[in-house]
Amino acid sequence: MASSNRHFISDPTHLITTALHSHTLTNPSLTHHRTNRILSRPPSSTVGLISGGGSGHEPSFAGFVGEGLLSASVAGSLFASPSAEQVSQAIRLVAAGNGGRGVCVVVMNYTGDVLNFGLAVEKAKARGEKVELVVVGDDVGVGREQGGKVGRRGIAGTCLVLKIVGALAGTGADLESVVDVARLVAANTVSIGASLAHVHVPGRDESNEDDLKSNEVELGMGIHNEAGSARLKDADLPTLVKTMLAHLLDQSDKDRAFLKIDSQDSVVLMINNLGGVSVLEMGGIATEVADQLEKSWKIKPVRVLVGTYMTSLNGLGFSISLLKVMDTGLGNGKSMIELLDSPAEAIGWSAPIKKETWTSKRINAAKEQVQEFEVKPANFKIKYARSVTALTSGLRAVIKAEPDITNYDTVVGDGDCGIGLKRGAEGILEMLKDAEPTDDIAIFLDRIIQVVESAMDGTSGALYAIFLNTLAQNIRKQSPDKAEDMQLGIWAKALEPSLSALGKYTPAKVGDRTLVDALEPFISTLSHYGSIDRAAQAAATGAEKTKSMKASLGRSVYVSGERWDTVPDPGAYGLAVFLQGLADGLK
Template sequence: MAAKHFINDPTHLVNTALQALTITNPSVALDAENKIVYRRPGHALQVSIISGGGSGHEPSFGAFVGEGLLSAAVAGTIFASPSAEQIRKAIMSRVDHEKGILVTVMNYTGDVLNFGMGVEKAKAEGLNVKMLVVGDDVGVGRKKAGKVGRRGIAGTVLVHKISGALAATGASLDDVYKVARLTAENIVSVGASLDHVHVPGRAAPSQDSDEALAADEVEIGMGIHNEPGSGRAKVDLPELVKRMLQQLLDSQDEDRAFLKVNSNEVVLMINNLGGVSVLELGGITAEVVGQLEAEYNIKPVRILAGTYMTSLNGLGFSISILNVVNTDIGGPSMLQLLDAPSEAAGWTAPIKKETWEAKSSKTREGETSAGKDIQASGLTVDPEIAKATLTAGLERLIAAEPDITRYDTIVGDGDCGIGLKRGAEAILQMISAIQLSGDVVVDLDKMVEVVENSMDGTSGALYAIFLNSLVHSLRQQGYAGEATPKIWGIALKQASDSLSHYTPAQPGDRTLVDALHPFIKVLNTTGDLRQAAEAARKGAEGTKGMQASLGRTVYIGGTGFEQVPDPGAWGLSELFLGLAGVKEPKAEDYIVI
């Protein structure tokens, strides 16, 4: 549980967050005293739609106020219902009354009671108001929920969007209410979370308590206020999604069979509870969509994935399924209403209906790069000697990975050794699987492609640039025959010069250049690979105690650079020593940590 916050005063947090909505959407205003976000006057008359609830579920509900969605939203404190008086003021004085008002609320006792009181007060004063309670959560079944019924969670957002779009067309209150209720009746949702959330300003609960989840546990059906669900389990994502979909769609489950999906049109919403990265939410979405098609033959006509209703920074997600049905009002369909444009900061569904309906399967295939059909250069080496030399260098680099990783853990982000090892292993695999041609340009070009596909990060880019330039430089020699040390030295120098166009690194900056430059210089001077490799090692050793001018080490700080060499320079020197056939002790014989 993350118990650290930038704003620890919950009152200040809620007030400023509400104020921010008026900054990001100039069409809305804030009644700060009553915590009411509402549309500024001046728009066409329509049925007004009001919702709300406790804070902590952002962007619900305030960020859904705007054209084509809500007319107003009333906020309580974190996870607590707003008061009946707040709600009454929203109904009576912050929205238009002429065409009627729909109040939509999630099924929580405090919300139902307080919004109900506000609605009844408004009715008593002669206003035409209808109230809809949404309960879409199947995480708690019929038996356990009893008379309370299903909780309202993220599926409520779809009710808001569809009813809000219909209201914007000028539809009557009766029709808006009918479609909102029909939408609510055709939605099922369930959530899951890896942990409870911490409310700012409260003491953090003990991780040893019975309520705390173990590190490898997930709560299936957890509510959006830390309420328990159907149980805890130690499962991976595929099994978790399988169980969640069963709760949503198993028609044989009498306790949870709330919806029979009998339509050809289904809308899927994957909702981030606040603490899941965008990257991981993408992986979750792919898993859900894959299982829906494979196990239930359901191919959603619309897929919404994003942050719609959170539980503060909850480390979880929810799945909502809307069964699209005929509204029987003679107007736009549910899908058309879902697709309709809106102007609310919290609604994120920019894909046009034409794009969904096109169902395009077109792709771009094939390879057009001229480099894939590279011509022989006439610059040659004995392919067996080349393979043996490369193998020796790459194997020595792979063996050095633990040392390189240890150095990079101290002065970097720890991935340098793994990246170099991954590239070396990929090239080893390639030269083991194919027969080298003996043409240095042709063979090196194939290795460059392997490096580009197997190495990422900064070092991967540097190696790819350098090796691509080396291929070009070797071809430019205009020489047919054996690739001598002199030829290699000239081409390496030219490739190094090209690399300098993309990085300002020079000897003394504590980078791989501290090993590369002396290697090239000595090879050009002596033509001796062993001497050049030993010069690279000396250059790498010299980076110990050298203050970094480039790379992540600059930002890390500390004194680690005084104890270890630059990981990239060390790794490159290991490769060169291996290529030269030098049998040396391991790194700890050179460096004392």
Template sequence: MQTKHFFSDPTHLVQTALHSLTLTNPSLAYDPDNKIIFRRPDAASKSKVAIVSGGGSGHEPAFAGLVGKGFLDASAAGTIFASPSAEQIRKAVMDCIDHEKGVLIIPMNYTGDVLNFGMATEKARAAGIKTEFFAINDDVGVGKRKGGKVGRRGIGGGILILKIVSALAEAGGSLEDVYRTAQLANKNIVSLGSSLEHVHIPGRPAQTDTIPHGEVEVGMGIHNEPGSHRVKFTLVDLVSTMLLQLLDHNDPDRAWITRKPEDDFVLLINNLGGVSSLELSGITDEVYRQLERDYNVKPVRVIQGTFLTSLNGLGFSISLLKLVDSGLGSGKSFLELLDAPAEAVGWSAPIRTETWNKHRSEAPVELKRTKLPEDNPSNVKLDAGILKKVLSTALKRVIAAEPEVTHYDTIVGDGDCGVGLKRGAEAVLKLLEDPASKITDDAVNAVNRIVNVVENTMDGTSGAIYAIFLNALAHGLRGQDKGTTTPATAEVWASALSYSLSALSKYTPAQPGDRTMLDALVPFCTQLQRAKDVHVAAKAAQEGTEATKGMKASLGRSVYVGGEEQWVGKIPDPGAYGLSVLLNGLAEAL
């Protein structure tokens, strides 16, 4: 588990995190003594029901990050994973908000929260404030038998309930309607989380129980509580298991909602804090794919993001809200309330209703067909058989040199240069060996087809440089087309390469002496232009590469790598070395 943090004092961390919300949302105020975030009086409507929530810290952006117009009116925060006190909540309800139209107090269903928020509810009622209490409980990770009298826990899906009741209150809904809607939404929502590891609280010893590599805890709670079971997994199997727990009508222990073919659902994918945006997006795609394939469910809204976390929990939760008639009339359906605008930094669902309605279609988009460079024939001709033979020999040399290039790049760079070159070489080699590749005697066409492969298989800086150079090479060759058959002689290639170098200089400041692949490329092109002999040019590339051993890097990743005294004079530039292998392979095959 990750035990490194920028803060070692959890109390200071909570205070500063809460205060930051007043910096990112100027309509909010902060009571540091009671850890309450609330809407400023001049920013909150006095003719609406107030919505108050909260809970332990460590679940950010919930709950304080959900305070703002169209969302919560106030939130009381406890220490990390601990409920705020009844007195904190009482102050939030009685001192920080306007309660003339009544208050809905709505925490998550955890014992400490229920007791403290419940006590504050009774204090508010005793003071004459019209108050209702509801504890959100949407988790299916703990079954009915195990949950017993405590019931379901409140997890990620609760954010949808908070959004619905808050939007209804903002729209002028009565306390009775807001309270009933909270119950109705809760009755139609299910959630389940899974995590690869427990979390570590700043300032505390590391937890000794860890989840073994290759396993996942299904149903893990948001306070490090264990889930229903641990399994070895692939993402596909994990999602399948989770959806079955969420939607299986035949499981009496977890069958919280029923499903008919005509039912519509909202899907929420919530990051527990430590999953990258890249992986979370992949998870969303897999969940949607399986819902459609296995359950014939095509969510009418897909909301993805970080809403209710467990510090830096390496997991996610899936929530499904069944859309039922809210009974509130026009403009106040569950969907319309979810789509209603909100000014809360923790709510990230920016797609408007109009956009969903207008563009929600599976019809494929017709792309316009722009004529590609390889579609335009040229008169610059070569022997396709010789081209394939020469290039194949050179490419095989590059593939064989991958361990050496990788070794060099591991010392002076980030270690990916050799793999990138090998990937590109293998893809071009596959093109050359494919009988259907359409490599003809048209030199421009041949280079353009190679460019297409390079662009789709080589990434990073070196991939971009190769792609730019080869695109320019194709253009340079086309410039040699005299309108009649033009043999691709060494002189023609030299002229085209000279043009490519000129084009490349527009996009990179690299020059010979900067310790880059240009230390091999420029000598090769220059000598080919002068001598019209590829063997002389290849030797110049090799000498240029050798010279990089004594150079200090001024461009590329090597600039940031320390310990130059260990490799200066010994290690050539990896990019130059890889290119030199290719160019010498070309020369040897001729």
């Protein structure tokens, strides 16, 4: 049973741009910052709240920007996280307008989102800004054993977190209180989804996708088209709902008993449309869920929310979220329920826009300003022409290998790795054409970093951005008082701690089937033998070994294990191709 692969707008870039702009038409207080895909509301002297993620989940997150909810949202490409640079610009924008009250950044637990938003938060802290990151993982569709190091995915329960803390920030609460309540709500929310079909992503060839049969339903379907925990056959709605509620509530299922909810607890029920279910059918689903909750689990929710909050494009499915209402400890007017009930002027929360907003001065045409920062040199000199030649060789090798990388990622991931690497490679090549020559390695690296942060989204973009930022920092730490030539020994001393720095944001090690399987052998071999050719070969060998590995990180953990033996990890393969091209360019 396939969802429609026909679209009124098939160009994904045009689709995202025009969709974001539409919010300024329906709410005239909002501003669309086209370059970084940011949607923001007017500045407020309260704690700022920022969220975002890949496009395709609307009304999350752009539809939640408005008074009483988000200060700003950041949109990535379809089903791919925004870059760290996009998030950084959103943080700067919000922080500059709220008088130093601080910014709370809420993100769903997906590798690319955590890496990119985390990098932006760390950079903001380094600038002296008050910013904290909250990661939401409410999905129980994939249990502890299969989720492993990745943990629970973030899905529609995130919307409850945003609504409650958005209202709390609007009361004038301080950053610490907002962050504490965000984490409290996240820790007491569980969700699970189900779908009758995978969706078609505009602009992407998905003809080889393993779609559901007409008598199957995917239990635990993710919001990026990922497979769930099981495919149920010939399951009617009552059977499906019974299974979903058991996954949410059954304490005997130790693999999924993430939250204990008793009949005496106050509970909020959210039933979310993944985008393709009719309003009529959503009503029938809501009744079935509420009836079973009361009859089988003795739970009568104190609030029931039914609607479209977080979609998977036009996904033919729904999700159930349960929030166990807890004491915020903040006193009268700031309970979870009061904050949930508090009005919000955000079109995605089905709240009416006030008359005063329509008649206020329109600010969405304000010019966007991107801050530029001075780049500090390192006093290590390079041969610019030779460096450009080598880098160009590596980048062209990645572009040539994009079809293979994309094919591998289609088998074991969501198919965007090759496109992301190609986009970054093309961006760097374009930059090199126009850039003024420099013989300083730090300046040369910072130019590359700016392109990576702007052009590469998703997990790979975040990993490369974090690694390159720390690499530049570690090179500067070795900076001499007088100019010296850049030597291999300096690279080795900078590369090893840069690899370690990735551990702050990803637990990936050799053997986890990630790009680290190629990166670590390259660095260790280069340090030991001082040979780039030998190091590149070690990276290629490391990438090849991933064919026999079971994934323990990234979206591949949700893919059936029998596919892993046929292809290498796309990220490791792409990196190995680049490094071999780089080595060839230095000959």
